[in-house]
Amino acid sequence: MKPYTRAERISIKIQQAITELLTKKISDPRIEMATVSRVKLTPDLRLASIYVTVFGDEDRIAATLAGFKNSKGFIKKHIAPQLGLKYMPELRFFHDDSFDKAARMDALIDSVVKDIPKDSDPGSGESE
Incomplete structure (x- = not known):
């Protein structure tokens, strides 16, 4: 059994081909700084949803x-x-906003970690 479905293999090919086009042949200034982050292809290979990061x-x-x-x-x-x-x-x-969401999560985690006192050790067993 193949590790990936045909749709997944074609999705990877589409992502690579579009990425190559972006770097070599497309000169539209609106899409110069875009990155193809993911391609999802339907099982019947008729529709490709291409997610770009901007x-x-x-x-x-x-x-x-x-x-x-x-x-x-x-x-x-x-x-x-x-x-x-x-x-x-x-x-x-489609716009891929997963990187924006990840950045917001990192900021939230950093704000919580910053509020924890440095001298408290959660594994010290103070409840004994």
């Missing part, structure tokens, strides 16, 4: 997603030969 405010995120939407045909044309599929999946782009 650092900036809501306007920057909206502009980046609009840039990807406008470049969708170009992207499909260039990655289709690398995938070797009978049908090219429909590409849909």
